[in-house]
Amino acid sequence: MRIVLTLPYWASGLAKLTDFSGAQAEMSMFGLQPAAPIAIAVIVTQLVGAALVIHGRHAWLGAGALAIFTILTIFLVHSFWTMSGPDAVKAMHVAVEHIGMCGGLALASIQAHWARRG
Template sequence: MPTLIETLLTNRAVAVLARVILTFPFWGSGLDKLINFSGGVAEMRQFGLEPALFFNIAVFTTQLVGSALIISGRYVWLGAGALGIFTALTIPVVHRFWTMEGAAALHAFHTAAEHIGMIGGLITVSILAARTRSARSGEITMPRIVMAR
Protein backbone atom coordinates (compact mmCIF):
# COMPACT_ATOMS: atom_id res chain seq x y z
CA MET A 1 0.00 0.00 0.00
CA PRO A 2 1.39 3.44 -0.85
CA THR A 3 2.57 5.42 2.18
CA LEU A 4 0.19 8.31 1.47
CA ILE A 5 -2.83 6.00 1.39
CA GLU A 6 -1.72 4.22 4.57
CA THR A 7 -1.20 7.58 6.28
CA LEU A 8 -4.71 8.68 5.32
CA LEU A 9 -6.31 5.38 6.36
CA THR A 10 -4.65 5.44 9.79
CA ASN A 11 -5.41 9.11 10.49
CA ARG A 12 -7.97 9.64 13.28
CA ALA A 13 -9.56 12.64 11.55
CA VAL A 14 -10.13 10.56 8.40
CA ALA A 15 -11.72 7.84 10.55
CA VAL A 16 -14.13 10.37 12.07
CA LEU A 17 -14.92 11.80 8.64
CA ALA A 18 -15.62 8.29 7.34
CA ARG A 19 -18.06 7.67 10.22
CA VAL A 20 -19.79 11.01 9.53
CA ILE A 21 -20.15 10.08 5.86
CA LEU A 22 -21.32 6.53 6.60
CA THR A 23 -24.04 7.80 8.93
CA PHE A 24 -25.13 10.76 6.78
CA PRO A 25 -28.28 9.05 5.45
CA PHE A 26 -29.38 8.46 9.05
CA TRP A 27 -28.55 11.76 10.74
CA GLY A 28 -29.70 13.71 7.69
CA SER A 29 -33.05 11.94 7.73
CA GLY A 30 -33.27 12.18 11.52
CA LEU A 31 -32.68 15.93 11.49
CA ASP A 32 -35.29 16.33 8.76
CA LYS A 33 -37.87 14.37 10.78
CA LEU A 34 -37.04 16.46 13.86
CA ILE A 35 -36.99 19.88 12.17
CA ASN A 36 -39.93 19.15 9.86
CA PHE A 37 -41.83 17.20 12.50
CA SER A 38 -45.21 17.34 10.75
CA GLY A 39 -43.59 16.10 7.53
CA GLY A 40 -42.06 13.20 9.44
CA VAL A 41 -45.43 12.32 10.95
CA ALA A 42 -47.00 12.45 7.46
CA GLU A 43 -44.25 10.13 6.17
CA MET A 44 -45.02 7.62 8.93
CA ARG A 45 -48.73 7.74 8.03
CA GLN A 46 -47.89 7.26 4.35
CA PHE A 47 -46.31 3.92 5.24
CA GLY A 48 -49.14 2.90 7.58
CA LEU A 49 -47.16 3.35 10.78
CA GLU A 50 -49.56 4.35 13.55
CA PRO A 51 -49.47 6.08 15.90
CA ALA A 52 -47.50 8.19 13.44
CA LEU A 53 -46.37 10.68 16.10
CA PHE A 54 -44.77 7.89 18.16
CA PHE A 55 -43.11 6.31 15.11
CA ASN A 56 -41.67 9.65 13.97
CA ILE A 57 -40.12 10.23 17.40
CA ALA A 58 -38.80 6.66 17.55
CA VAL A 59 -37.31 6.89 14.04
CA PHE A 60 -35.52 10.22 14.45
CA THR A 61 -34.28 9.25 17.91
CA THR A 62 -32.87 5.97 16.58
CA GLN A 63 -31.29 7.73 13.61
CA LEU A 64 -29.73 10.57 15.61
CA VAL A 65 -28.57 8.60 18.65
CA GLY A 66 -27.28 5.69 16.54
CA SER A 67 -25.35 8.10 14.32
CA ALA A 68 -23.93 9.99 17.30
CA LEU A 69 -22.66 6.76 18.88
CA ILE A 70 -20.91 5.71 15.68
CA ILE A 71 -19.43 9.15 15.00
CA SER A 72 -18.20 9.50 18.59
CA GLY A 73 -16.52 6.10 18.46
CA ARG A 74 -18.25 5.09 21.71
CA TYR A 75 -20.60 2.12 21.81
CA VAL A 76 -20.24 1.85 18.04
CA TRP A 77 -21.68 -1.68 18.18
CA LEU A 78 -24.85 -0.34 19.82
CA GLY A 79 -25.35 2.54 17.38
CA ALA A 80 -24.58 0.35 14.37
CA GLY A 81 -26.82 -2.42 15.70
CA ALA A 82 -29.73 -0.04 16.19
CA LEU A 83 -29.28 1.51 12.75
CA GLY A 84 -28.79 -1.92 11.15
CA ILE A 85 -32.00 -3.29 12.64
CA PHE A 86 -33.85 -0.11 11.70
CA THR A 87 -32.52 -0.35 8.14
CA ALA A 88 -33.45 -4.02 7.84
CA LEU A 89 -36.99 -3.27 9.05
CA THR A 90 -37.49 -0.59 6.39
CA ILE A 91 -37.28 -3.23 3.66
CA PRO A 92 -40.50 -5.13 4.52
CA VAL A 93 -42.26 -1.96 5.72
CA VAL A 94 -41.32 0.59 3.03
CA HIS A 95 -39.45 -1.08 0.15
CA ARG A 96 -41.76 -4.04 -0.56
CA PHE A 97 -40.54 -4.64 -4.10
CA TRP A 98 -42.11 -8.11 -4.20
CA THR A 99 -45.58 -6.52 -4.01
CA MET A 100 -44.93 -4.06 -6.87
CA GLU A 101 -44.57 -4.15 -10.63
CA GLY A 102 -42.55 -2.38 -13.27
CA ALA A 103 -40.35 0.63 -12.53
CA ALA A 104 -41.65 0.99 -8.97
CA ALA A 105 -40.63 -2.62 -8.19
CA LEU A 106 -37.19 -2.12 -9.71
CA HIS A 107 -36.64 1.11 -7.78
CA ALA A 108 -37.75 -0.49 -4.49
CA PHE A 109 -35.52 -3.52 -5.17
CA HIS A 110 -32.46 -1.33 -5.77
CA THR A 111 -33.23 0.66 -2.62
CA ALA A 112 -33.54 -2.58 -0.62
CA ALA A 113 -30.23 -3.77 -2.06
CA GLU A 114 -28.57 -0.48 -1.05
CA HIS A 115 -29.98 -0.94 2.44
CA ILE A 116 -28.40 -4.39 2.63
CA GLY A 117 -25.07 -2.86 1.59
CA MET A 118 -25.47 -0.20 4.30
CA ILE A 119 -26.05 -2.93 6.88
CA GLY A 120 -22.74 -4.46 5.74
CA GLY A 121 -21.06 -1.08 6.24
CA LEU A 122 -22.52 -0.82 9.74
CA ILE A 123 -21.22 -4.29 10.61
CA THR A 124 -17.82 -3.33 9.22
CA VAL A 125 -17.58 -0.14 11.29
CA SER A 126 -18.42 -2.23 14.38
CA ILE A 127 -15.70 -4.74 13.54
CA LEU A 128 -13.15 -1.96 13.06
CA ALA A 129 -14.17 -0.32 16.35
CA ALA A 130 -13.78 -3.64 18.18
CA ARG A 131 -10.37 -4.25 16.63
CA THR A 132 -9.22 -0.73 17.45
CA ARG A 133 -10.35 -1.12 21.05
CA SER A 134 -8.64 -4.51 21.31
CA ALA A 135 -5.42 -3.16 19.79
CA ARG A 136 -5.38 -0.28 22.28
CA SER A 137 -5.82 -2.64 25.22
CA GLY A 138 -3.19 -5.07 23.93
CA GLU A 139 -5.65 -7.92 23.37
CA ILE A 140 -5.28 -10.33 20.49
CA THR A 141 -7.81 -9.19 17.90
CA MET A 142 -8.14 -12.34 15.83
CA PRO A 143 -8.17 -15.93 17.07
CA ARG A 144 -4.96 -17.75 16.37
CA ILE A 145 -5.35 -20.81 14.19
CA VAL A 146 -2.98 -23.66 14.90
CA MET A 147 -2.46 -26.03 12.01
CA ALA A 148 -1.86 -29.71 12.79
CA ARG A 149 1.27 -31.09 11.17
Protein backbone atom coordinates in the same frame (compact mmCIF):
# COMPACT_ATOMS: atom_id res chain seq x y z
CA MET B 1 -15.36 7.66 7.67
CA ARG B 2 -18.07 6.92 10.26
CA ILE B 3 -19.54 10.41 9.85
CA VAL B 4 -19.97 9.88 6.12
CA LEU B 5 -21.33 6.34 6.55
CA THR B 6 -24.01 7.54 8.96
CA LEU B 7 -24.93 10.64 6.92
CA PRO B 8 -28.23 9.18 5.66
CA TYR B 9 -29.32 8.53 9.25
CA TRP B 10 -28.32 11.73 11.03
CA ALA B 11 -29.37 13.93 8.09
CA SER B 12 -32.76 12.24 7.99
CA GLY B 13 -33.12 12.43 11.76
CA LEU B 14 -32.29 16.14 11.78
CA ALA B 15 -34.67 16.83 8.90
CA LYS B 16 -37.48 15.01 10.72
CA LEU B 17 -36.64 16.83 13.94
CA THR B 18 -36.83 20.26 12.27
CA ASP B 19 -40.03 19.35 10.40
CA PHE B 20 -41.91 17.09 12.79
CA SER B 21 -45.24 17.51 10.99
CA GLY B 22 -43.52 16.35 7.81
CA ALA B 23 -42.09 13.39 9.71
CA GLN B 24 -45.58 12.46 10.89
CA ALA B 25 -46.90 12.80 7.36
CA GLU B 26 -44.13 10.47 6.14
CA MET B 27 -45.06 7.84 8.73
CA SER B 28 -48.73 8.13 7.75
CA MET B 29 -47.85 7.87 4.06
CA PHE B 30 -46.34 4.45 4.75
CA GLY B 31 -49.31 3.38 6.89
CA LEU B 32 -47.42 3.58 10.17
CA GLN B 33 -49.76 4.58 12.99
CA PRO B 34 -49.80 6.25 15.42
CA ALA B 35 -47.60 8.57 13.40
CA ALA B 36 -46.25 10.85 16.15
CA PRO B 37 -44.77 8.18 18.46
CA ILE B 38 -43.37 6.27 15.51
CA ALA B 39 -41.79 9.46 14.14
CA ILE B 40 -40.22 10.11 17.55
CA ALA B 41 -38.86 6.55 17.68
CA VAL B 42 -37.41 6.92 14.18
CA ILE B 43 -35.75 10.25 15.04
CA VAL B 44 -34.25 8.87 18.25
CA THR B 45 -33.04 5.71 16.53
CA GLN B 46 -31.44 7.63 13.67
CA LEU B 47 -29.75 10.31 15.78
CA VAL B 48 -28.65 8.22 18.75
CA GLY B 49 -27.60 5.28 16.55
CA ALA B 50 -25.55 7.53 14.30
CA ALA B 51 -23.98 9.31 17.28
CA LEU B 52 -22.91 6.00 18.83
CA VAL B 53 -21.33 4.84 15.57
CA ILE B 54 -19.56 8.18 15.04
CA HIS B 55 -18.27 8.39 18.61
CA GLY B 56 -17.04 4.81 18.52
CA ARG B 57 -17.96 3.94 22.09
CA HIS B 58 -20.74 1.38 21.91
CA ALA B 59 -20.58 1.60 18.11
CA TRP B 60 -21.84 -1.98 18.00
CA LEU B 61 -25.07 -0.87 19.69
CA GLY B 62 -25.61 2.07 17.34
CA ALA B 63 -24.74 -0.02 14.28
CA GLY B 64 -27.08 -2.77 15.43
CA ALA B 65 -29.96 -0.37 16.03
CA LEU B 66 -29.45 1.28 12.64
CA ALA B 67 -29.15 -2.08 10.88
CA ILE B 68 -32.40 -3.35 12.42
CA PHE B 69 -34.09 -0.07 11.50
CA THR B 70 -32.73 -0.33 7.95
CA ILE B 71 -33.87 -3.94 7.48
CA LEU B 72 -37.32 -3.04 8.82
CA THR B 73 -37.64 -0.28 6.21
CA ILE B 74 -37.16 -2.88 3.49
CA PHE B 75 -40.18 -4.83 4.74
CA LEU B 76 -42.32 -1.79 5.59
CA VAL B 77 -41.47 0.63 2.77
CA HIS B 78 -39.45 -1.02 0.00
CA SER B 79 -41.24 -4.37 -0.31
CA PHE B 80 -40.36 -4.89 -3.98
CA TRP B 81 -41.80 -8.43 -3.97
CA THR B 82 -45.30 -6.93 -3.66
CA MET B 83 -44.81 -4.55 -6.61
CA SER B 84 -44.47 -4.84 -10.34
CA GLY B 85 -42.84 -2.93 -13.17
CA PRO B 86 -40.52 0.04 -12.65
CA ASP B 87 -41.67 0.56 -9.05
CA ALA B 88 -40.54 -2.97 -8.17
CA VAL B 89 -37.15 -2.42 -9.79
CA LYS B 90 -36.63 0.88 -7.94
CA ALA B 91 -37.66 -0.62 -4.60
CA MET B 92 -35.41 -3.64 -5.18
CA HIS B 93 -32.42 -1.37 -5.83
CA VAL B 94 -33.12 0.56 -2.62
CA ALA B 95 -33.48 -2.71 -0.68
CA VAL B 96 -30.14 -3.98 -1.97
CA GLU B 97 -28.50 -0.65 -1.09
CA HIS B 98 -29.96 -0.95 2.41
CA ILE B 99 -28.43 -4.40 2.81
CA GLY B 100 -25.08 -2.99 1.70
CA MET B 101 -25.43 -0.21 4.27
CA CYS B 102 -25.93 -2.84 6.98
CA GLY B 103 -22.63 -4.41 5.92
CA GLY B 104 -20.94 -1.02 6.14
CA LEU B 105 -22.36 -0.50 9.62
CA ALA B 106 -20.99 -3.88 10.71
CA LEU B 107 -17.55 -2.96 9.38
CA ALA B 108 -17.68 0.45 11.08
CA SER B 109 -18.50 -1.27 14.36
CA ILE B 110 -15.54 -3.62 13.97
CA GLN B 111 -13.24 -0.73 13.04
CA ALA B 112 -14.38 1.29 16.07
CA HIS B 113 -13.68 -1.68 18.32
CA TRP B 114 -10.16 -2.11 16.91
CA ALA B 115 -9.48 1.63 17.14
CA ARG B 116 -10.44 1.66 20.83
CA ARG B 117 -8.22 -1.33 21.58
CA GLY B 118 -5.22 0.10 19.70
